Amino acid sequence: MTPTPAKLPATALSGPQKALHKLGLVRDIDLALHLPLRYEDETRIVRLGDARDGEMVQIEGQVTHSEITLRPRRQLRVTLDDGSDTCVLRFFNFYPSHQKTLSVGAQVRVRGELRGGFMGREMVHPSFQLAGGELPGALTPVYPTVAGLPQVYLRKAVLGGLSRADLSETIPGQFLSKNRLQPLCSLHDALQFLHHPTPDVVLTTLEDRSHPAWQRLKAEELLAQQLSQLQARRVRAAMRAPALSGPAMHGVHCTLQEQLLARLPFRLTAAQQRVCAEIEADLKKRIPMHRLLQGDVGAGKTVVAALAAARCIDAGWQCALMAPTEILAEQHFRKLISWLEPLGITTAWLTGSQKARERREMLALIESGQAGLVIGTHAVIQDKVKFNNLALAIIDEQHRFGVAQRLALRSKMTGEGQESGQEPHLLMMTATPIPRTLAMSYYADLDVSTIDELPPGRTPIVTKVVNEARRDEVIDRIRGQIDEGRQIYWVCPLIEESESIDLVNATQTHEALSAALPEVMVGLLHSRMPVAEKRAVMSLFTSGQMGVLVSTTVIEVGVDVPNASLMVIEHAERFGLSQLHQLRGRVGRGAAASACVLLYSTGDAPRLGETARARLKAMVETNDGFEIARRDLEIRGPGEFLGARQSGAPMLRFADLALDADWLAWAREVAPVMLDQHAELAQRHVLRWLGGKAEFLKA
Ligand code: ADP
Ligand code: MG
Helix, strand or coil: CCCCHHHCCHHHCCHHHHHHHHCCCCCHHHHHCCCCCEEECCCCCCCHHHCCCCCEEEEEEEEEEEEEECCCCCEEEEEEECCCCEEEEEECCCCHHHHHHCCCCCEEEEEEECEEECCEEEEECCEEEECCCCCCCCCEEECCCCCCCCHHHHHHHHHHHHHHCCCCCCCCHHHHCCCCCCCCCCHHHHHHHHHCCCCCCCHHHHHCCCCHHHHHHHHHHHHHHHHHHHHHHHHHHCCECCCCCCCCCCCCCCCHHHHHHHHCCCCCCHHHHHHHHHHHHHHCCCCCCEEEEEECCCCCHHHHHHHHHHHHHHCCCEEEEECCCHHHHHHHHHHHHHHHHHHCCCEEEECCCCCHHHHHHHHHHHHHCCCCEEEECHHHHCCCCCCCCEEEEEECCHHHCCHHHHHHHHHCCCCCCCCCCECCEEEEEECCCCCHHHHHHHCCCCEEEEECCCCCCCCCCEEEEEEHHHHHHHHHHHHHHHHCCCEEEEECCCCCCCCCCCCCCHHHHHHHHHHHCCCCCEEEECCCCCHHHHHHHHHHHHCCCCCEEEECHHHCCCCCCCCEEEEEECCHHHCCHHHHHHHHCCCCCCCCCCEEEEEECCCCCCCCCHHHHHHHHHHHHCCCHHHHHHHHHHHHCHHHHHHHHCCCCCCCCCCCCCCCHHHHHHHHHHHHHHHHHCHHHHHHHHHHHHHHHCHHHHC
């Protein structure tokens, strides 16, 4: 039976259908675009005498021996002879029916990996059937799948989708003839081919995706992405936002921004001034800002956000700041309160863990418009939150939020009494920079401001990679730092011991450090602690009473304790590069020389794996977030980079920005012309590829 999951309500779905949904395979076209991971060649029978060990082969022969042995484990052992050689088939799980099919004298066809065993050649758990059946004419696709979705079911579903999907041409011929690869096959032919390649195909052209069928898919995908971004940009350009130019009240001789600047204990860096000017210019316009502010950890993005907020509030509008974690939201809250409340700005605070009464009070402040600035976690975008007049939404660590959450924040503008079609300005902040070229070419709908210098007086962080065996030396070093009045972070990857992964957990480390440093207050912070407790621990550390903070990665983003000078990361080999860089950025925020120790363990292996080594090496060699991002890209490849980080962007499945720069250039050239001259085809193309995920459909 061919599944038609799209038409069924979610609750009526069978297990495999649910799994299909989980893979995002809902529409026929989604199924058609679900491409094989690899192929199996069942089109040929190989002679054992010609096959090499380690090869996946299909052979046919006669069973010459069959027995159940108990040593070393209960198993069915069958000997097969195809005239050129013999091979032993071993089954650890088997039914009487297996035994029957594989009884002595039977002619069978088996398929599996050939191994050169101690007792001769063998196959473990090969697939088998009676010999003599017709051989398939095309390679057999093997699809990426998830638990609960058997390959056979998935294969049927995909082929069903492929036969039903509308694969008619959406790219006008004039653009197809403009590309470098001629002839480019149609989408229909490309998909037919990739799902059933003929046995004569050179497999490497499928593996490295250089085959014309793959080229067609890459071109299609990149075009969809560019069309969607461009369309979003045009939709936005047609929308209106409040122009936040001058102060709403007259008679004030000094703007809020000027007052804030005068009160800061430091001067803005040139880079901060430049990005402030870029943001200012956007805020003055009647078109909603859509700007990404990127700057390395510690570059000073918060003050830039505060100045933008001051401009907004000065103009008589509300500003919202959303942060991904409570700790971070609270940090912002304290800092911004200390800057803005003396200027007469009322600040409201919203989190999930807030007491009902406090929350009611906050909601009232927000709805009445009394609160100029609203800070919080995801709680800010809940339905109950009604803004009086939101004009600027700021999202910190934006890569932690999805598109849906950003949109929800923007939609807060369409409250009652507001001009319809109005949108707030949007400022997204991130310490995970997108490499510049990528940002320019890929994110057509994003303006980017970059803080490319750190505040003065920072000494670079020295990073050391240390084997776990030298843990005691690290503890000595902690003592030294404590004696100098400094504070230390110690980060662990997991909070509870798991049987399968032998990780030293935060709790254990906390106990060990407490014992080793009896005179020091050692705190513990992890994500499963009640919020009140987290807050208490954090405030002890912020105030300087606590010397060492052992934590899981909850401190990854945004925490700012300038007196902390040493960051120890345990099992550093398990962290991603950008995460390591973020963590390291928690130190080196004050004037004191700071260090980061990357403790690693190789487990049972003699040495670290190659990518882990590359990551740790990159950490030692550079402190520059852009360089880190570049190396990360190199180590992981851009598809994964974008997919994991910029969760707002539709992930590229087929194209690879580094390898397919030509196709990206082609798509950038074609997209605007196609939108102008073939709007309907453009729409169909984007819908086909991005479905509900298309940016402009939500804009
Ligand atoms: P991030 O960009 O990682 O969010 P923060 O905004 O938290 O960085 O700033 C890091 C630290 O640098 C904070 O303590 C902040 O007050 C301080 N800071 C920001 N700008 C400057 C500056 N121009 N001169 C000196 N210190 C600054
Ligand atoms: Mg920050």
